[in-house]
Amino acid sequence: MKNKIALKADHIVKYFYEPEKFQVLKDIGFEVKTGEFLTLTGKSGSGKSTLLYILSTMDTSYEGSLVINNELLTGRSQNQLAAFRNEHIGFVFQFHYLLLDFTVLDNVMLPALKLNKKSKEEIEHKAYENLKLLGLENQALKMANKLSGGQQQRVAIARALINDPSIIMGDEPTGNLDSKNTRNVFDIFKQLTREKGQTIIAVTHDDDFARNSDRVIDLSDGKIVQ
């Protein structure tokens, strides 16, 4: 299992054209093994978020190629990519977390309801388990907008795990959490890689978090510096 490739990025180049033409990512290439816990670090503005959006298949305007689970995703249609994300990728956003008019439980269940592979009862059960894992079982029936920023971020993590995706990506997934909860999330991620062979790619500013992961990729001005 250790030698299987979960994700392969090849010669990724990305420009922004507004307000002026500007190269954000400069020939990025790397591989991530299945079950690996990878962290992305770098100064603010170095292009970490931009890279993560490309890796998560949401951003499709780039040069180069992206392969996940041996499937070439570059060039696929938006709808194909949406279906792929739904099944194989869990994503924790940096800022926008939840659907605020829904309950916490609904938020966690939504990706699984879309995937539609399990009964509603099974999904609900699994959603409760994930919330418990993140210490939120008592918040399940609250409206999402009644939670604090840190709680919302943990709900987003519970949601990212609901479909047992093969890759979980997080853009500063612990950015709003205190050290105790950060520790907990780190342990959950570690456990997922070890016990279920899921792959983690997380952007972080937390040196401890990065140091304890399996591998760190450091980004500077859109280039990898090892």
Next chain:
Amino acid sequence: MFSTNYKIAHTHLTSNLRQTLVALLGVTFGISMYIFMNGFMGGVNDAQTKLAFTSLAHVRIYNDGPSDHTNLIRAIVPEHTKVRISNAKVIQYTTGIKNTAAILSLLQQQPEVVAVTPQVNINVFFRNGGNKLNGTLAGVDVTNENKVYHIANYITAGTWDNLQFRPDGIILGEDLAKDLGVNIDDNVNILTSDGVSHNYKLIGLFRTNVKQIDQSKTYINIAAARQLLSENQEYVTDMQINVQNYEVTEPLVSRVAPVVPYKVESWQTANQQLEAGAQLRNIIAIAVSLVILMVAGFGIYNIMNMTINEKIREIAILKAMGYSGSDITQIFLTQAMVIGLLGGLVGLLFGYAVARIVNHVPFHIAGMSTLPMTYHVKDYIMSFLFGLVTTLVAGYLPARKASRIDPVEIIRG
């Protein structure tokens, strides 16, 4: 999958109830106006028709004489022959309809015919002392005349059926009686164009509320009319026929006209202004209600656009989690559909209520007591369908816009 999309749609609708309500009211108003307008115009048309059919049968058969009196020689001389005729005199043609019995039985065999009544119509002068007025004297088959025209309903003094047993009796329009200054049991003297004069006894009055008729029409027994003209017991000037559906006279006319040697004429041909009036009123009703529905449609379009702008981050998150463009379309079309269905149902009830209320507004002209109204199931179904189509079209454009949102643009901020 639909149930999840429906749940999301439901949450959107209930999280901003005020907006949803405004959209609902738009549809409700459009649909109730459609129902009210069409019901009202239908009522007006029916009232008009009812008035018209107090003096008009659905199909009339009569002897209209040779069609062209001006040059009868043309038919028998070779072409290019020079013909010059001056002071031509029209010789007497047979008036009226012969072999009435045969035509009657032919008509009664037609499936759509509900009533036939033979008439002997005579233009006469009515005289009371120095007072001389002209009008028509209708010699009628008392029972069948009532079947075609329901004239008994318009009798205001005396009884219609008495005419059957009173060869000397006459029934006058109220206005004519007033103009002549006669009352029940008075004598009414008439003078035909052939100079025959006769006295009848006034045994009844009627009011149809069609002024022209109330001022000039009178009824006597058909046998008495034949006697007045010294004609035989088969003599008839007009045959008046009613069919099941007054809108559908064409089949009967085209079937009977070739075999009857007289003019067979439907009320539509004889009174095209009535038909035109009805059609124009229908067009107005439909145009007004469609305009209102369109305005409601714009309202929904605006509100849906607002909702989508408000929920743009949610849409982006849903798409990031794997919801497809068609899921998003479905979510917003469902909202439009719910608005259309709910607004439609309330609109049906509200429209019915408005129609009921207007139907009770007093209106005392031409024999009506309240404003007229129809309640056709067809109008209700059509308005509901129009409302639904409008909301779906109005919802589809914003929904399509939402389905094309690029999540990364929104989430990147």
